[in-house]
Amino acid sequence: MSKKLSKEILKKAYSLMCSARALSDIYEKNKEITSKYVHATSKGHEAIQLALALQLKEYDWVSPYYRDDSILLGVGITPYELMLQLMCKKEDPFSGGRTYYSHPSLKRDDMPKIIHQSSATGMQAIPTTGIALGLKYKYDNNFKDTYLNKKPVVVCSFGDASITEGEVAEAFQMASLKQLPILYLVQDNEWDISAHASETRAVDAATYAKGFGIKSYSIDGSDFEASYYTISKAFSEIRDKKIPVLVHAKVPLLNHHTSGVRMEWYRDDLEKALEQDPFPKLKKLLLSQNFDEEELITIEAKIKDEIQKEFKRALAADDPKADDLFDHKFAPTENLKETELVNKDNSEAIYMVDAGICAIKELMTKHKECLLYGQDVGKRLGGVFREAATLGEKFGDKRVFNTPIQEAFIIGSTVGMSAVGLKPIVEIQFADYIWPGLNQLFTEVSRSNYLSNGKWPVSCIIRVPTGAYGSGGPYHSSSVESILTNIHGIKIAYPSNAADLKGLLKAAYYDPNPVVILEHKGLYWGKMKGTEKTKTLEPDENYLLPFGIAKSVLVADEKNINTGNSLCIITYGMGVYWSKLAAKKFNDQIEIIDLRTLYPLDEKYIYEKVKIHSICIVVSEEPSNNSFAQSLASKISQNCFNYLDSPVSVIGSENLPAIPLNSILEERMLPNPQKIENEIKNKFNIK
Ligand SMILES: Cc1ncc(C[n+]2csc(CCOP(=O)(O)OP(=O)(O)O)c2C)c(N)n1
Numbered sequence: 001m002s003k004k005l006s007k008e009i010l011k012k013a014y015s016l017m018c019s020a021r022a023l024s025d026i027y028e029k030n031k032e033i034t035s036k037y038v039h040a041t042s043k044g045h046e047a048i049q050l051a052l053a054l055q056l057k058e059y060d061w062v063s064p065y066y067r068d069d070s071i072l073l074g075v076g077i078t079p080y081e082l083m084l085q086l087m088c089k090k091e092d093p094f095s096g097g098r099t100y101y102s103h104p105s106l107k108r109d110d111m112p113k114i115i116h117q118s119s120a121t122g123m124q125a126i127p128t129t130g131i132a133l134g135l136k137y138k139y140d141n142n143f144k145d146t147y148l149n150k151k152p153v154v155v156c157s158f159g160d161a162s163i164t165e166g167e168v169a170e171a172f173q174m175a176s177l178k179q180l181p182i183l184y185l186v187q188d189n190e191w192d193i194s195a196h197a198s199e200t201r202a203v204d205a206a207t208y209a210k211g212f213g214i215k216s217y218s219i220d221g222s223d224f225e226a227s228y229y230t231i232s233k234a235f236s237e238i239r240d241k242k243i244p245v246l247v248h249a250k251v252p253l254l255n256h257h258t259s260g261v262r263m264e265w266y267r268d269d270l271e272k273a274l275e276q277d278p279f280p281k282l283k284k285l286l287l288s289q290n291f292d293e294e295e296l297i298t299i300e301a302k303i304k305d306e307i308q309k310e311f312k313r314a315l316a317a318d319d320p321k322a323d324d325l326f327d328h329k330f331a332p333t334e335n336l337k338e339t340e341l342v343n344k345d346n347s348e349a350i351y352m353v354d355a356g357i358c359a360i361k362e363l364m365t366k367h368k369e370c371l372l373y374g375q376d377v378g379k380r381l382g383g384v385f386r387e388a389a390t391l392g393e394k395f396g397d398k399r400v401f402n403t404p405i406q407e408a409f410i411i412g413s414t415v416g417m418s419a420v421g422l423k424p425i426v427e428i429q430f431a432d433y434i435w436p437g438l439n440q441l442f443t444e445v446s447r448s449n450y451l452s453n454g455k456w457p458v459s460c461i462i463r464v465p466t467g468a469y470g471s472g473g474p475y476h477s478s479s480v481e482s483i484l485t486n487i488h489g490i491k492i493a494y495p496s497n498a499a500d501l502k503g504l505l506k507a508a509y510y511d512p513n514p515v516v517i518l519e520h521k522g523l524y525w526g527k528m529k530g531t532e533k534t535k536t537l538e539p540d541e542n543y544l545l546p547f548g549i550a551k552s553v554l555v556a557d558e559k560n561i562n563t564g565n566s567l568c569i570i571t572y573g574m575g576v577y578w579s580k581l582a583a584k585k586f587n588d589q590i591e592i593i594d595l596r597t598l599y600p601l602d603e604k605y606i607y608e609k610v611k612i613h614s615i616c617i618v619v620s621e622e623p624s625n626n627s628f629a630q631s632l633a634s635k636i637s638q639n640c641f642n643y644l645d646s647p648v649s650v651i652g653s654e655n656l657p658a659i660p661l662n663s664i665l666e667e668r669m670l671p672n673p674q675k676i677e678n679e680i681k682n683k684f685n686i687k
């Protein structure tokens with residue numbers, strides 16, 4: 001076996017391992033300086049990491065975790081670049097000083113690609129498996145990208161403890177179900193900070209993965225040669241057969257958990273761990289292959305010396321400027337201009353639910369990159385609200401498909417899908433069930449562009465049927481916009497009629513950033529009292545409604561405005577229709593502004609209108625306490641204080657944990673036209 005490993009590979013591995021050790025040592029020696037920013041190193045894990053990295057190609061993908069600095073060295077990142085990252089310098093190639101050591105993101109032509117890596121243990125499983133799902137989509141739909149002929153592999157690297165996270169099971173399930181070309185590398189040092197494997201897992205990674213039907217290998221990850229051959233075999237299987245494989249590599253952890261959690265505080269196994277040190281093992285291998293010992297000593301000394309110099313250079317490098325803070329919140333969208341609303345020839349009024357389908361149909365017809373997945377969206381049902389009806393039949397189940405009940409996977413996989421150039425439209429069946437997916441939305445999706453310094457924006461649309469109507473009860477009625485508007489780095493639309501939904505879906509598609517579209521279930525068919533106007537003529541294919549443009553859907557009479565007998569209601573979704581019904585009781589005194597998107601928010605338009613009317617009510621369907629609506633009311637107060645005749649009112653649901661099923665209780669809970677009418681009267685001092 002050893003005959004096949006070339007001297008060149010062995011020498012390269014040795015040099016890189018010397019670099020990894022020298023880095024680890026210099027960080028420790030200078031810990032007063034380096035511990036300013038928390039970091040972990042690969043000391044003890046180097047052999048398996050280098051065996052992997054040296055076999056990755058520039059068309060492959062890898063998601064290293066925070067202990068994988070040897071993988072980074074192995075793919076070609078220099079020690080100097082790593083040290084820039086350690087010290088959060090401006091030229092840190094991954095994030096410009098925004099994120100920790102060995103939390104890479106990389107998009108260089110000559111190196112494997114790395115999507116943004118968070119610190120959240122195990123959370124890389126879903127985005128990375130999303131890459132493999134994206135590659136499979138491209139194979140299945142005959143994409144012509146030349147790199148596909150080279151059979152790229154995707155690698156997701158983990159620590160042993162992180163795979164006990166529930167989200168990892170979602171990823172394994174999908175990788176096996178769809179037979180995705182991915183390698184899961186689990187580096188098993190038996191430690192989960194201070195918790196030992198005996199306390200945290202019932203079975204090891206290989207046994208666990210086998211339960212999902214994933215082929216697994218268990219190896220000694222401190223043995224470079226064994227590691228190299230196992231990875232080589234696994235890569236061949238993945239490239240040729242397009243299957244998932246898991247490699248479970250036993251390794252000793254020879255350094256602190258991180259610079260902040262030191263090994264001497266709790267480790268009682270260090271002596272034993274040192275017996276498995278991969279560095280002397282590799283040296284011994286090289287000597288057995290007729291390398292000269294003097295040469296190896298010289299290589300090591302030279303690398304140490306160079307790294308010492310590079311450390312000083314990195315220390316002297318520039319920090320980011322304070323105002324760099326604001327770069328890359330979103331990828332730019334200047335090209336998204338509003339188009340004239342022209343209706344389709346012979347257009348008939350369509351329901352909002354159909355407007356969504358029409359928009360997606362046009363997008364999928366035009367763009368091969370566009371696909372739709374979620375629970376029950378496939379052709380058998382077309383969505384539990386029929387909001388995806390006909391799409392499965394028209395485009396087939398390679399482009400429109402059902403997923404398991406995995407909200408985290410549905411949302412988080414868009415990171416990987418988008419990275420390979422696809423434009424996923426996904427669906428969460430009910431807003432009530434977005435919670436398991438929120439972690440991915442917050443931890444991975446929303447931060448990807450910002451923390452990768454603009455390299456990896458996530459372009460996706462997440463459709464979320466929302467809101468209460470007709471006794472949906474506590475688990476099929478919730479509104480979640482306050483939670484979503486608290487996540488920075490995503491855009492949020494909340495259309496109230498068919499034309500707006502179509503125009504906003506188009507804008508969302510062409511936006512390179514993540515977008516959530518909240519679609520009120522009670523508005524889908526315009527069947528509830530007062531919601532008939534959700535039906536509109538169908539805008540033509542070119543109609544695009546950019547985000548951040550609010551609209552007056554009812555205006556007040558000039559005379560009433562001039563005499564101080566008017567007010568404005570700022571609202572969205574169902575609030576538009578409740579407000580319209582309430583406004584009927586007043587004589588052209590009410591202006592209703594439909595926000596249409598909650599982020600970005602058309603603040604300029606809102607303040608202009610509030611200043612004209614001097615009285616303002618914000619209406620939302622959510623419980624009002626600590627809500628988006630209350631925050632909006634506060635912004636209005638701050639920006640329009642001198643123009644207001646009275647405090648801005650907020651009408652929302654009652655502040656209770658859930659919307660009860662019983663219809664009398666539901667009605668009492670939610671806002672309605674009567675409650676709004678009462679507040680309008682209050683504002684006008686009508687008794
Ligand atoms: C979701 C999440 N929970 C907790 C943590 C804190 N944490 C950081 S590392 C770690 C242990 C991970 O152990 P393992 O995956 O085995 O990797 P190792 O550090 O041993 O290489 C924990 C609990 C985290 N980063 N993310």
Ligand SMILES: [Mg+2]
Nearest residue numbers: 159160161191
């Ligand atoms: Mg561990």
